[in-house]
Structures are given as C-alpha cells and as structure tokens.
Amino acid sequence: MRMPGRWWRNKSTPEKVETYTRWSFHFFAVMEFFSVGLTSVPPLGARLGGATMLVVAVHAVLCFVTVSRAIDWTRGRRPQPTALMWTLGAVTAVIAAAALGLAERGPDREGVATAAGGVFGVILIFGPGIIALGVRDRRRAFGLSGGFATGTGVVAFALGASALTALFTALIVLAGGTFIAFTAVFSVWLLNAVYELDEARETRTRLAVAEERLRFGRDLHDVMGRNLAVIALKSELAVQLAQRGRPEAVSQMVEVQRLAQESQREVREVVRGYREADLGSELAGAQGVLAAAGIHCTVAGVPAAGLPPAVQSALGWVVREAATNVLRHGDAQRCEVRLRVLEGRVVLSVENDGVSEAGAEPGSGPSGSGLAGLRERLAEIDGTLEAGPVGRGLFRLTAEVPLPSPPTVSGAAPAVAAARSVSEVTS
Known part of the structure; x- marks a missing residue:
C-alpha cells in the first residue's frame, strides 16, 4: 500500500506544482459547498434550504470538473473545455439571479436575506475565477469578472434595489471575481513556467552530451582526415606502380603501412584523452x-x-x-x-x-x-x-x-644501477 508521503515524494517538482494548483482550485469548490450550501439549510428551512444546497452542490461539481479539464488543457492533454465553461457560466448566472431574487423578494424571515446573499456572492466570485483557468487571453479572463459584475448591477437594479446598492454589489463582485481570476491566471503562468524550466534543464543536459560527442568527432576528423587522404593517394600510386612492374610500389606500400600504424596510435591517444577526466x-x-x-x-x-x-x-x-x-x-x-x-x-x-x-x-x-x-x-x-x-x-x-605505493629502492639497487651505467659508458 502506498503511503501519502511516498506518493508526494515520488513526484517531480513540476508534478508537485501541478498537484498543488489543481487541488487549490478544487478546494474552492469544496469550500463553496460547505460555506454556503450546508449553512443555507437552517435559515431557509428544510425544503427551500435543501433545494438551495442541491443547487450549490451542482455548481460545486461543475467547478470541480472544470478545474480538472482546464488544467489538463493548459498542459496540452485535452482540448479546451469550451462547452463546459459556457455551462458553468450559465449555471453561475442563473443561480446568482435566483439568489438575488430570493434575497429581495423571498420569505420575510430572519436570516433568509443573509443566506441568499451569501450564495449570491460566493457563486459569482468563484464561478468566473474558475472559468478563467480555461481562458488563454488574460484580458478575456479579467473581462469575465467585469461582465458578471455588470450583470449583477443590472439585475439588482431591475429587482428593485437602489442604484447605490446595485453599484456597491457590482463592485464587490468585481473585486472578488478579479482576485480569483488573477489567482487563476498567475497559477497557470507559474505552472507553465515550472514545466518549461524543467524541460530546459533536460535540454541543457542533452546539449552537453551532444557537444561532447561533436568535440570527439572533430578530434577524430582532425586526426584521421589527413592520414586517410594520404593513405588513399599512396595506395592508388602503389597500385599503378605495381601494374607497371615498378619496384617503387613496395616503398609506397611500406609508407602506407607506416601511416596506418601512425593513425592507429593517434586514435588511441585521442580516445585515451577522451576517457581521462581531470x-x-x-x-x-x-x-x-x-x-x-x-x-x-x-x-x-x-x-x-x-x-x-x-x-x-x-x-x-x-x-x-x-x-x-x-x-x-x-x-x-x-x-x-x-x-x-x-x-x-x-x-x-x-x-x-x-x-x-x-x-x-x-x-x-x-x-x-x-x-x-x-x-x-x-x-x-x-x-x-x-x-x-x-x-x-x-x-x-x-x-x-x-593510492599507489611509492617505489621502494633497496640498498643494493643504487650500486647496481651505478655499475650498469659505468659499464655502458666504458663499452
């Protein structure tokens, strides 16, 4: 059985950032349900409160799914969830309008307006922010919050709210939605940047290996190019001389043999230098x-x-x-x-x-x-x-x-070496 800690440690840094981003926005959907869905039941009553909780749950599920599809689209794993985002936007608008109507013209009981207002605010703040995850253009992402805020002011004024109240409500929705939209845009940018940095590191490693191979190839070309050209020319000359019965063909082939041996020695030196590391x-x-x-x-x-x-x-x-x-x-x-x-x-x-x-x-x-x-x-x-x-x-x-042991010289060794030197000189 895999423990949660091991599951997290086995992820790379980009995967950790992606998981953190994904579950941060999933938490918004969970928080939406628990903050305004469950809490709306006591003030609204079992029937109306249960219906409200169900509607909020549907919106939270849509947000949850949209987050997953939008982040997958950001990483290129899925197509852009356009239909899902339009659905979430329409559901957000309908729930917000119903909550605003409930607050303005609902049952005259204590806490009804507060509960309806909470649903209205949370829905309109989280909805556009999560939709912004699936929008590539930043101006459009922020324009979503502006559009929902404008619609809020118009609907509030049409339902009987004063102009000042409608404007104040629209500004609250604009501020909250813009903040969540900014969080979404920044999170997507950070996630892409982390993946790009990781890919750049892998590319740098591969380029270092390729550069070393090119260096080794250049060294071999410098060593073998000239020698092989001379060997080819001398071999061709030796063939022509042999066909004419000239004795110089033997000397040319001796030269070819010498060049081949020299090339072999130079290749060994190149390989030895390549294998040695300081x-x-x-x-x-x-x-x-x-x-x-x-x-x-x-x-x-x-x-x-x-x-x-x-x-x-x-x-x-x-x-x-x-x-x-x-x-x-x-x-x-x-x-x-x-x-x-x-x-x-x-x-x-x-x-x-x-x-x-x-x-x-x-x-x-x-x-x-x-x-x-x-x-x-x-x-x-x-x-x-x-x-x-x-x-x-x-x-x-x-x-x-x-470590290699230092060479030890016995007492008789210097004398033997000296005697050998003297005998070489006298001879």
Missing part, C-alpha cells in the same frame, strides 16, 4: 551545472591536484556520472561532494536528496549502465563503488580508490 575540472564543472539547475552543490575535502593522475581520472568519471544522475533522477535540492584520504586510499562521496524510496540505483535500471561502467573502470585500479539510499529521500554514492 578531477578538479570535473568537480568545478559538476558544481556549476548543478547550480545552474537550481541545486545547491558543495565541494569539501582535500584538494584534487595532489592526487595521482590515474586516481584523478577514475574519480573524475565518478563525479561526472554522479552529477548526471542527480540531474536526471529524483528532485534534488542539495548535493554534497566530499573528497578524503584515509589510510592509503582516496574516498569520494556524493550525497543528494530528493530521491524516491523505490530503492533503485540511478543509472542502474534497464535504460542505463552508468554505475556498472564505473565499477568496471574502478576495478581496473582495485577501486570499489557503493551506491544506494542512506536515509529518507537521500542517496549516496561512495567510491574508494587505493
């Missing part, structure tokens, strides 16, 4: 990328510059993969990177929050093998990698790499 640069890059994504990242511990190159390269890849996982998985707000040297080994730990309690390792699912690749890379230098949840919403990745 730990200091990776730490600074990860901190900058996470900060740009709105994640507070701290780096603490010993400086990376004093570590051996092989250790820096291995741990640099760990930092790169860990930062990628923090961006792609969960909903992190903070990330802490700590580098320590303990008893002849280097320990790098990366801890972040905002991880669901599913218990799966980021990058270890069916769609990726990042951590498996890191374990293989660290195993080559006798290193280890551990990753998993360590608390409520926390995930920690820990890599340990042993």
Whole structure:
C-alpha cells in the first residue's frame, strides 16, 4: 500500500506544482459547498434550504470538473473545455439571479436575506475565477469578472434595489471575481513556467552530451582526415606502380603501412584523452551545472591536484556520472561532494536528496549502465563503488580508490644501477 508521503515524494517538482494548483482550485469548490450550501439549510428551512444546497452542490461539481479539464488543457492533454465553461457560466448566472431574487423578494424571515446573499456572492466570485483557468487571453479572463459584475448591477437594479446598492454589489463582485481570476491566471503562468524550466534543464543536459560527442568527432576528423587522404593517394600510386612492374610500389606500400600504424596510435591517444577526466575540472564543472539547475552543490575535502593522475581520472568519471544522475533522477535540492584520504586510499562521496524510496540505483535500471561502467573502470585500479539510499529521500554514492605505493629502492639497487651505467659508458 502506498503511503501519502511516498506518493508526494515520488513526484517531480513540476508534478508537485501541478498537484498543488489543481487541488487549490478544487478546494474552492469544496469550500463553496460547505460555506454556503450546508449553512443555507437552517435559515431557509428544510425544503427551500435543501433545494438551495442541491443547487450549490451542482455548481460545486461543475467547478470541480472544470478545474480538472482546464488544467489538463493548459498542459496540452485535452482540448479546451469550451462547452463546459459556457455551462458553468450559465449555471453561475442563473443561480446568482435566483439568489438575488430570493434575497429581495423571498420569505420575510430572519436570516433568509443573509443566506441568499451569501450564495449570491460566493457563486459569482468563484464561478468566473474558475472559468478563467480555461481562458488563454488574460484580458478575456479579467473581462469575465467585469461582465458578471455588470450583470449583477443590472439585475439588482431591475429587482428593485437602489442604484447605490446595485453599484456597491457590482463592485464587490468585481473585486472578488478579479482576485480569483488573477489567482487563476498567475497559477497557470507559474505552472507553465515550472514545466518549461524543467524541460530546459533536460535540454541543457542533452546539449552537453551532444557537444561532447561533436568535440570527439572533430578530434577524430582532425586526426584521421589527413592520414586517410594520404593513405588513399599512396595506395592508388602503389597500385599503378605495381601494374607497371615498378619496384617503387613496395616503398609506397611500406609508407602506407607506416601511416596506418601512425593513425592507429593517434586514435588511441585521442580516445585515451577522451576517457581521462581531470578531477578538479570535473568537480568545478559538476558544481556549476548543478547550480545552474537550481541545486545547491558543495565541494569539501582535500584538494584534487595532489592526487595521482590515474586516481584523478577514475574519480573524475565518478563525479561526472554522479552529477548526471542527480540531474536526471529524483528532485534534488542539495548535493554534497566530499573528497578524503584515509589510510592509503582516496574516498569520494556524493550525497543528494530528493530521491524516491523505490530503492533503485540511478543509472542502474534497464535504460542505463552508468554505475556498472564505473565499477568496471574502478576495478581496473582495485577501486570499489557503493551506491544506494542512506536515509529518507537521500542517496549516496561512495567510491574508494587505493593510492599507489611509492617505489621502494633497496640498498643494493643504487650500486647496481651505478655499475650498469659505468659499464655502458666504458663499452
């Protein structure tokens, strides 16, 4: 059974904002029913009050459904609920006119006018505000409140209210409806902005990967382009010389062989440089990328510059993969990177929050093998990698790499080396 807290923590930040927005406006419908629907029964009596409560309940249900359909339309999941909004607007106008008529010409009992006035005000304030969720143009959204306020003043004056009372009632409806409409417009804008920021973060991650691939492709082109062109020309020349029986064909093929071996060596150097990662640069890059994504990242511990190159390269890849996982998985707000040297080994730990309690390792699912690749890379230098949840919403990745032992020279070694040097000189 899924607990409410886990259900909420498993959502991303845009999904949380959407859920909050959706249920905030759903609460308006619930509050409408309980504030004026149920409370109208005692002053209006069982028959009239029950009818009023039923009418308010119908309006609340319409508001509830309109909120869901309008927000889904905002996110592009449904077509615009035009018919539903027109229905809600018509029902709002009819209920408001009936409530106003009940207040002006209803039974002359204590509390009737107050109850009818409450229904009238709440209906006219919440109705246009919720309709504004499904309107893209802001001027039209605010114009709904103005139209309902104008209609309120006209109907109130037609039912016998004084001009001042009708104007005052229209201004109250205008102020309340405009406030709810502004809340709706701002909520929709904020929801779209959060989703756009999340999509921009994903796009930035994909662009970084694409840029790295392009860089690697350019390096390979620079290395292989010239050599392959020369190899092609010399091979063609060797073929022509061989067809003529010229002995120079052999020297040309020897040159082709040399160029092929040189190209192979240069490709290895490019790949080796691509695979090696500088730990200091990776730490600074990860901190900058996470900060740009709105994640507070701290780096603490010993400086990376004093570590051996092989250790820096291995741990640099760990930092790169860990930062990628923090961006792609969960909903992190903070990330802490700590580098320590303990008893002849280097320990790098990366801890972040905002991880669901599913218990799966980021990058270890069916769609990726990042951590498996890191374990293989660290195993080559006798290193280890551990990753998993360590608390409520926390995930920690820990890599340990042993430091290479300094070369020990025995007492006889210098003499042997010196004797070998002397013999080389005398010979």
